[in-house]
Amino acid sequence: MSFRIALSGLNSAATHLDVTAHNIANVNTAGFKSSRALFSDVFATASNDLSATATGAGVQVASIQQKFGQGNVDFTNNNLDMAISGEGFFVMKGREGTVYSRAGAFSVDREGFVVNNDLQRLQVFPVSETGEFATGALSDVRLLTTESPPKATNKIEVGVNLPANAPQPAGVFSSANPSTYNHATSMTVYDSLGTPHTSTIYFIKEPAANTWTQRLFVDGNERGSPQQLTFDSATGKLATPAGGALPTVTVTGAQLGTGSADLALDFNYNGSTQYGQGFGVNSLFQDGYTTGRMTGVEVDKTGVVSARFTNGQLKLLGQVALAIFSNPNGLQQLGETSWAETFTSGGPRLGQGGSSNFGLLQAGALESSNVDLTEQLVEMITAQRNFQANAQMISTADQVTQTIINMR
Template structure:
């Protein structure tokens, strides 16, 4: 019997060394998960049932279990290197075959798809026409390198402080944009038309003195300098005396009376007519210097894609030459009830089996999935120190089992030599 026991021990130690050797050889493989050889004792079946004096007949390999623990995350210079920090696998499409991987070393191929070194395509969710990530089944992610279309300005939000200490200008004094003595403050802002051309919108503020009841009123005038260099007064009057585009009224506490946004209308050359709502909400009239506290308009010109990065929730954020950012898609992550049930396919890929359970698909940071990090990779979780110690242990076990075979051989030789 000792021959059988020793032989099974030799086989077990050999398998253990094979697993350790594979771990060591993949210590530098991105996303690799170390494996552990697991063994069980073996007993012969007994016709009379088990007994207290039953002797085992050796050991056997029952499973090589992947250790899905987190590897260290290290930075890289490639924005398409993506590390998962937490649970989950990348979902890859390899010519229709779905595989899963923790290796996030990706490149952008000539067709605009994101692929790994084996040519499998990263899958996720595309962006719809409204810029919102689409729901549904994940598909291969494609980076759309088309220019970002221009958006015409439709709203202009402006928060000012108008100095209550200035002397009011009588209504009889006609406003003239070329005469600073006819107004107290001017504020310029670039606005954009349907073609992405930039025009300069300028608003002017004139203190007209008390209004019925306590408080002051300010007339607002507007002028636009078009992209072709011509100027156009807003408010309806093309020649003096110019009409206002609206009036702002303030209480004696310096708070503006709520009012609807002022509307300016003009038609740029070759572009669609524009109507811009100019809001002065939160504008004040206090006894301090004139100031522009904030201004924002919602238009922009066209832009070309200059680069992109990946956010923690897996969204690909494109950066454009016009300073804007846009969501290009979102990668999907997949988890399993039993990751150890996955079948290793090589090339850092796994496939599902009946033991792993069905794939649970989600986005990074949701449904228990880990977050992702751009310009980073997850290193192998192999601990070389531990593996080298395990190697020594397996070697000793191999030698010890060889000794049991040698001893049994000596015993058998003694029996053969009996005369």
């Protein structure tokens, strides 16, 4: 009997060493969670044996349990790398179905999908037509390979300070003759096809007090009619037009020469002033832009994935979905630092980073293994001592057996 008991101890100690060796081997594996071996005693006795002198029958491995504690977050400067600070798993889909992982080392496959090293696709909440995230569904996140479409300029906001003591220019206005106007400023506007056009605004002081004329030129040709701006003599603020809005200036597609749709420009001078002696452009904004190529991907702490384009635009691609389980220790280990749902783990609860008890995401970083190397070395020594002690128990039992056999 003692041989069998000691043998169970040897097997348990060997399992303890296996678990410890596995932990140490994965000390540098991103997203890896360390394990621990749990043991229970074996007490074999007949149901009708009420003797208080029955001995145990050894030890057995009760379970190998994972420790889902947080690992350190190491920065990698790769925008597609992600680390979860707190609870949650990345949701991945591959040939074998849905799996869950803490390893956030992602890249892009040849079709533009964001995948892990096992080519499983990262799942996100897709963007709805209203710009919100549809949290009731999951989809693969795919980086855009097409250009960002252009937007024609429509609104132009101008904030200038026109000098109160400016003289009236001499002669008939001509954009080619600087002496016929006081000041000018330029900006680029875009048509519906994304073609840029240079627009120049000229300011001419009128004989009437606190009165200026604004004239607009697009690509060197005057468009629209001259518009008057008047300022309050007491405050220097814009008095007319009320609210600063000027009539819409329409530039036809034929005038632009690019085959685009007509360009409708709405100017607003709200915030313009007539102070002091110096001309200044305080703000100059237009809402159009040209086509753009994707230059990078950004992920914020709540998991919102955005594509950045050369025209300055950001396009939402989705929000990274995180999963939480009631009993993560019930998950089935699949290797490749991934797990599968089981009946014991319960179903996943999906959510966004930072909501409820879901962790936050850190882009450009990876969660390192949570293996404590010092602790594992101590475990190794403990398992080794246990193995040696059980081996000595077998040796002692053998000596006892030999003594009994040699009795005469």
